[in-house]
Amino acid sequence: MLAQLDIRGGEVLEVKRAAPWGGPILVETNGSVVAVGRGLARKVLVEVLE
Amino acid sequence: MKVALIGQPNCGKSTLFNSVAGYRSATANFSGTTVRLAWSKVRLNGFLFELIDLPGIYSLTASSPAEKAAKQFLLSSEVDLIINVVDASLLSRSLELTLELREMGLPMVVCLNMMDEAQRKGVSIDSRALGRLLRLPVVETIAPRGLGVRNLFTHVGLQAGWKPAPAEALRWHRDVEEALRTMEAELDGCCADGRLSHRFIAVKLLEEDGELQERATAAARARAAELRGQLERTHGRPADSVIMSERHDRSMDLFEKVAVVGRPQADFRARIDHLLMHPVGGYACLLALLVAFFWAVFGVGAAMEDFLLARMDAWFAQWGAALNEGTLGYAVAKSLWDGFAGGAAIVLPYLVPLLVGLALLEDVGYLPRVAYLMDGLLHRVGLHGTSTVPLILGYGCSVPACMSTRIFASRRDRFLACVLATQIPCSARSVVILALVAFYLGPGWALAVYGFNLVVVVLSGRFLTRLWPEVSPGMILEVPRYQWPSATVVLRKVWMRLREFVKLSWPLLIGGSVLLGLAEHWEWTRLINAALSPLTLALGLPVAVGTTLIFGVLRKELSMVMLVQALGTAEISAVMTTVQILVFTLFITFYIPCVSTLAVLVKEIGKKLTLAAAAYSVLLATLIGIAARFLLGALLPG
Numbered sequence: 001m002l003a004q005l006d007i008r009g010g011e012v013l014e015v016k017r018a019a020p021w022g023g024p025i026l027v028e029t030n031g032s033v034v035a036v037g038r039g040l041a042r043k044v045l046v047e048v049l050e
Numbered sequence: 051m052k053v054a055l056i057g058q059p060n061c062g063k064s065t066l067f068n069s070v071a072g073y074r075s076a077t078a079n080f081s082g083t084t085v086r087l088a089w090s091k092v093r094l095n096g097f098l099f100e101l102i103d104l105p106g107i108y109s110l111t112a113s114s115p116a117e118k119a120a121k122q123f124l125l126s127s128e129v130d131l132i133i134n135v136v137d138a139s140l141l142s143r144s145l146e147l148t149l150e151l152r153e154m155g156l157p158m159v160v161c162l163n164m165m166d167e168a169q170r171k172g173v174s175i176d177s178r179a180l181g182r183l184l185r186l187p188v189v190e191t192i193a194p195r196g197l198g199v200r201n202l203f204t205h206v207g208l209q210a211g212w213k214p215a216p217a218e219a220l221r222w223h224r225d226v227e228e229a230l231r232t233m234e235a236e237l238d239g240c241c242a243d244g245r246l247s248h249r250f251i252a253v254k255l256l257e258e259d260g261e262l263q264e265r266a267t268a269a270a271r272a273r274a275a276e277l278r279g280q281l282e283r284t285h286g287r288p289a290d291s292v293i294m295s296e297r298h299d300r301s302m303d304l305f306e307k308v309a310v311v312g313r314p315q316a317d318f319r320a321r322i323d324h325l326l327m328h329p330v331g332g333y334a335c336l337l338a339l340l341v342a343f344f345w346a347v348f349g350v351g352a353a354m355e356d357f358l359l360a361r362m363d364a365w366f367a368q369w370g371a372a373l374n375e376g377t378l379g380y381a382v383a384k385s386l387w388d389g390f391a392g393g394a395a396i397v398l399p400y401l402v403p404l405l406v407g408l409a410l411l412e413d414v415g416y417l418p419r420v421a422y423l424m425d426g427l428l429h430r431v432g433l434h435g436t437s438t439v440p441l442i443l444g445y446g447c448s449v450p451a452c453m454s455t456r457i458f459a460s461r462r463d464r465f466l467a468c469v470l471a472t473q474i475p476c477s478a479r480s481v482v483i484l485a486l487v488a489f490y491l492g493p494g495w496a497l498a499v500y501g502f503n504l505v506v507v508v509l510s511g512r513f514l515t516r517l518w519p520e521v522s523p524g525m526i527l528e529v530p531r532y533q534w535p536s537a538t539v540v541l542r543k544v545w546m547r548l549r550e551f552v553k554l555s556w557p558l559l560i561g562g563s564v565l566l567g568l569a570e571h572w573e574w575t576r577l578i579n580a581a582l583s584p585l586t587l588a589l590g591l592p593v594a595v596g597t598t599l600i601f602g603v604l605r606k607e608l609s610m611v612m613l614v615q616a617l618g619t620a621e622i623s624a625v626m627t628t629v630q631i632l633v634f635t636l637f638i639t640f641y642i643p644c645v646s647t648l649a650v651l652v653k654e655i656g657k658k659l660t661l662a663a664a665a666y667s668v669l670l671a672t673l674i675g676i677a678a679r680f681l682l683g684a685l686l687p688g
Contacts, residue, residue, distance in 0.1 A: 008298070020329040023426030024435060024525055031171060032140050035422045037434055037525040 007034065013046065051210055052100045052128060056120065056151065057135035058144055059106030060415075060530040062163045066135060066193040067103040068538045070094065070203070094203040102129075110150050111257065111290070114458065124154070125246070125261065131157040131210055133202070138168035138175055138190070139531075141309055145301035149220065152184065155247025157212050159205050160188045165198075167531065172312035180308040183219040194536050213247070219304065222296045225284060229256065229277045236273045237266075256281070257290040319532050323419070332423050343411075344497065347403045347480075348488050354399030355485060362391035378571060385567025385615065389560030392611030393551075397559075400481045401551060402544070408446045409543040413535035417442055418527055425525050431511035434525040437467045441507070444474030447547060448647040451476075452654050462518055465655050469514060469663045472643040472651070473507050473670075475500070477547075478555075478606035479639050485610055487635050490623040499635060506640070506674065554646075555605045562601050562608050566615055569597070575616070585672070589633050590679040592617070592626065602638055604645055609638050629682045633675050641671035 007013065007029060016026040016033065024035040036044075055063045070092050088103040104123060105116040123129070134151050136144040141162075148160060162177050181188035187205040191198035221227055233252035254262040255274035263271055278289040285292045325331050366387050373380040411417065417439050425435025436458065444451035451471040455464045475483060488496035569575045575597050579586070582596030594616045602609035613634070617625050626634070642664045643651070651660040 017327060019327075019422055019426050021426030022429060023424075024422055024527075026327070026422065026529065030140065030142050031173075032143060033529045035418065035425070035435065035525060035527045035529050037425060040526065 007036070007044065012049065051097065051130045052102065053131045053133055053206060054102045054104055054124065054129045055133050055135055056104045056124070056147075057106060057161075057163075058108055058137065058140075058147055059528060061106065061135045061137040061140075061144065062193045063106065063135045064088075064103055065536055065539060066161065066163065066191070066199065067101060068536070068542060069193055069196050069199055070101065092203075094200065095207055097203070097207045099203070099206065107147070109147055110254075111259070121261075124156075129156060131159065131206060133159050133161050133206060135161045135163050138162045138165050139171050139173060141168070141173065141175060142301055142305035145304055146297045148184070149297050149300055152186065152214055152220070153247065153250040153253055155213050155250055156245070157209050158186055158214055159202065159209050160184065160186050161202050162188055162190045163193050165190045166192050170315050170317060172314040174310050174312065176308045180304065183217065183304055183307060185215050185217040194534070219307075220300055222300070226281065226292060226296055229281055233270075233274060233277055236270055253293060257293055322532060326416075326419055327422060332419075336420060336423060341497075343407050344500070345493070347400060347407060348484055348493055348496065350403045351400035351484055352489060355395060355489065358395035358399065359391075362387075362395050366391070381567045381571040382564060385563045386560060388567070388615050389563030389611065390556075392563065392607075392614065393556040393559050396485050396611055396614075397478075397481050397551070397555075397607045400484045401477050402548070404477045404480060405446060405544045405547050406540065408443070409540040410535050411442075412543070413533070413540055415530045415532050418529045421525070421527055422529060428511075431508050431515065433463070433466060433470070433511055433515075436525045436527050437463070437470070440467045440471040441474055444471035444476060445480070446477055448472045448474075448476045448643055449650050452647065452650045455654060461655075465518070465659055465663075466511065466514055468651060468655050469666070470507050470511055472647055472663065473503070473510060473640060473667065475503055475639050476606070476647075478644070481607045482610045482635055482638050486613075486622065486631055490631060491628055495632070499632070499639070502636075503639060506670070510670070555607065558604055559608055559611055562604060563611065563615060566597060566601070566612055570616075588672070589637060589675045590683070591630055591634055595634065599637070599641075602644075603642055606638060606644055628686055629679060632682055633678050636678050637671050637675040639671075640674055641668050643667065 007027065011029050014028045016028050018025045018038075019035075022038050024037050025041045027034050027036055027041075055067055057063045067088060067090070070090075090101050092099045092101050102123070104120040107117045107120050110121050110124075124132070132151055132154075134148050136148060152158060160181070162175065162180075165175075168175060177188045177190050187209055189198055189202040189205050191202055193199065222230065230249070230252055233256060234248045237248045237251055251262055251266070252274075255266055255270065256278055258274075258278065263274075266274070281289040281292050326335050328335075366384070373383055420442060421435040421438040423435075424438045428434055428437060437455075440451045440454045443454055448471060451474070452468045455467045455471070458464045458467065483496050483499050487499055566575070569578070575594070578600065579593045579596035582599065583593050585599070586593050586596050595613065598609045598612040598616050601612050613622065622631065642648070648660060648664065651663060655663075
């Protein structure tokens with residue numbers, strides 16, 4: 001499901017904002033914006049670019 | 051010729067559909083699915099098309115019921131041509147579905163929609179080059195303005211019957227391609243259904259697709275397993291993941307060849323999001339919006355109700371004078387008129403503005419933002435943000451709200467969202483709240499009822515998640531750009547719901563009203579009321595109200611209209627106390643969802659769970675009613 005939305009290995013992600021109260025993270029990749037639940041987002045392995 | 055529109059969610063399929071489909075279009079249940087697909091006959095450029103709008107999907111690897119339905123429709127029925135609608139501003143991602151669809155080997159046209167959005171993002175696309183590489187017609191459109199739509203259908207007409215030819219640019223890496231070719235060769239002579247390409251079947255077998263595996267022979271399955279093993283050994287990950295990255299690589303390749311990414315134009319919509327999704331401002335805006343929404347609906351509704359009720363009464367006084375009170379004829383005429391007038395003067399004034407407002411919010415793209423804001427809070431109730439969509443839709447009608455739970459893959463999430471969505475006051479119950487509580491006791495009380503309802507829904511959620519604990523997978527929801535609501539789409543949505551009221555509920559309302567009129571005339575109501583008196587007495591309501599509760603199971607607005615009839619006066623505040631009005635409304639709001647909702651629930655979550663949900667709601671409604679009676683009775687004079 002995440003892969004279908006372009007969140008997968010090798011992709012550059014930009015975290016745009018995070019919702020309060022442990023809410024989702026708003027992530028942008030290749031022009032689309034996806035809200036990803038905090039628990040799920042925590043499991044995504046990322047390398048910080050900037 | 052059957053033409054299916056298919057694309058990822060929010061790519062503008064429905065806008066395209068609505069721009070060509072006439073008002074005669076209907077939604078229909080196709081065999082084997084419970085998902086409603088919109089279809090319409092369209093005559094364009096001398097061709098007659100049967101256009102089918104499939105639910106948005108990200109890929110043909112189905113996980114949710116909506117995706118399964120779309121896939122099943124493509125696989126099984128006689129679709130003659132696919133229009134793949136692509137959001138041009140999200141080209142690289144969207145191409146993956148295009149490639150997957152192309153593999154099927156059905157005649158296909160690519161519709162590059164939202165070209166204006168792409169431009170705004172600084173993406174310029176050479177659609178001719180894309181067409182050459184894909185070896186498919188690619189047509190640019192801007193559906194909301196109708197640009198390119200006629201051209202699109204010219205190509206659809208020309209392309210009919212032409213299967214896509216093999217394309218050099220789409221070939222996969224050597225080892226994967228080889229595995230695929232071997233598999234294809236294996237399929238020769240068997241599994242041919244003539245419609246789907248061998249390549250597609252081979253790919254799906256390598257991906258371990260359940261549906262196509264069932265159709266394949268044991269030999270083909272064994273061979274596929276062997277090849278899968280090979281791929282997994284050389285790549286060190288599952289075969290379907292290998293194939294997925296092949297498609298991804300090809301899409302990125304194509305994208306780089308045909309698109310140039312420049313500087314995006316400043317987008318004022320980013321600034322809107324900055325406010326509407328702000329950790330503080332976002333909630334303030336949400337609250338302000340909901341209150342404004344309520345005031346607007348109530349303001350318009352109350353003004354219309356006042357005006358129309360007076361008009362209707364005057365008319366009946368004029369025409370009914372010819373009949374003698376107390377005769378059977380009078381009872382029938384009066385109740386016929388009451389049913390009709392109830393629909394026109396009490397229900398429609400609130401229903402129309404409510405539906406228009408909800409359709410606007412839905413079309414603009416605000417709902418996913420609400421889901422984003424509410425996710426954190428909903429987690430404490432055991433749900434996640436995506437469930438706000440059914441909950442908000444629940445304010446319109448429980449039926450589409452329950453249907454929208456199909457986007458959840460988990461059965462438990464579907465059940466929870468369904469039960470909670472049916473506890474949200476739908477437009478019919480809002481009519482009761484607005485026409486009864488707001489009209490007689492003031493809008494403040496009505497807001498309190500809505501607020502209290504939300505509290506109960508939250509507590510209900512907490513309680514039910516305790517009963518059925520499970521780790522929720524969490525939310526993944528695309529947040530689309532805002533778009534100007536299209537008048538046709540909004541009007542169509544409103545009309546769809548209104549049509550249901552006019553065709554189904556209004557006759558029911560009139561029929562129910564006549565039934566009640568006759569029952570009163572022959573004094574049967576006394577029996578029904580006596581049978582229900584334990585309940586009405588426990589709730590502290592007038593015994594005459596009993597029958598109206600029964601009718602409420604058919605349609606909730608019936609209860610309201612019948613209340614007027616059962617009490618024999620439209621001046622309800624004269625015969626019922628403030629507490630009684632509130633208890634009545636609360637009970638109506640929470641007890642058993644109406645018949646049509648029950649029918650949908652049976653389809654969505656099954657008979658057993660529906661029964662459980664209904665029983666739960668009656669229990670809850672009774673407890674809340676009794677509690678409200680004593681608590682409010684102690685607090686309020688009279």
